[in-house]
Amino acid sequence: MALYPAVQREAQAGIYHVLSNGTVPQLSDRLSLPYVDSECMMWEVLRWKPLAPLGLPHLLTKHDVYKDCYLPSGSIILVNIWSILQDLRMFPHPEMFNPSRFLDDKKALEIVDCIFGFGRRACPGVNFAESSMFIAIAIALSQYCNAAYPTPLTFKGKRSRTMSSIGLGQ
Numbered sequence: 001m002a003l004y005p006a007v008q009r010e011a012q013a014g015i016y017h018v019l020s021n022g023t024v025p026q027l028s029d030r031l032s033l034p035y036v037d038s039e040c041m042m043w044e045v046l047r048w049k050p051l052a053p054l055g056l057p058h059l060l061t062k063h064d065v066y067k068d069c070y071l072p073s074g075s076i077i078l079v080n081i082w083s084i085l086q087d088l089r090m091f092p093h094p095e096m097f098n099p100s101r102f103l104d105d106k107k108a109l110e111i112v113d114c115i116f117g118f119g120r121r122a123c124p125g126v127n128f129a130e131s132s133m134f135i136a137i138a139i140a141l142s143q144y145c146n147a148a149y150p151t152p153l154t155f156k157g158k159r160s161r162t163m164s165s166i167g168l169g170q
């Protein structure tokens with residue numbers, strides 16, 4: 001957020017709009033916060049710096065053919081997820097952190113799903129990971145202030161009940 005204050009402003013404006021009564025975001029707010037949620041910011045975090053850029057190694061139990069390439073049984077296969085997510089044709093200026101690239105782009109969303117792997121061995125933690133990331137991003141943004149947003153979004157003369165109940169933001 002320090003590198004991309006405009007992105008921070010846009011996400012915080014969305015949170016402020018939805019949660020103007022001073023509560024912190026909850027999982028039930030996901031659909032109301034598309035810029036923070038799966039369609040934008042979270043996927044861009046995952047695309048920009050993928051957690052598992054080469055996925056996990058897979059061993060072929062039978063020979064296979066991919067395009068013109070014969071792959072003997074016993075081969076270890078690594079998928080270059082990083083390069084898929086840096087493809088200039090799908091993600092212009094891939095080095096930039098730009099959540100808006102996912103707005104109204106269903107194809108980009110389909111492709112970025114490869115972050116969690118492929119087929120029957122794809123990541124079983126995907127739903128847990130998505131929910132955890134959404135709530136972490138949304139709560140951090142709702143409470144965080146800097147030059148881009150000088151006051152915490154929940155600041156309305158009183159702190160949000162959740163933050164004060166855990167002894168923060170007195």
Ligand code: HEM
Pocket residue numbers: 051052055056057058115116117118119120121122123124125126128129
């Ligand atoms: C952003 C977070 C995460 C990312 C990007 C991620 C990514 C991946 C990837 C790329 C694979 C390899 C899939 C393949 O071989 O095709 C994988 C496998 C796996 N992940 Fe995740 N993962 C995440 C979070 C989690 C969480 C939270 C859990 C558990 C609660 C989890 C549990 C697993 C397990 C058990 C496997 C092995 C599945 C198998 O080999 O059958 N992951 N993950």
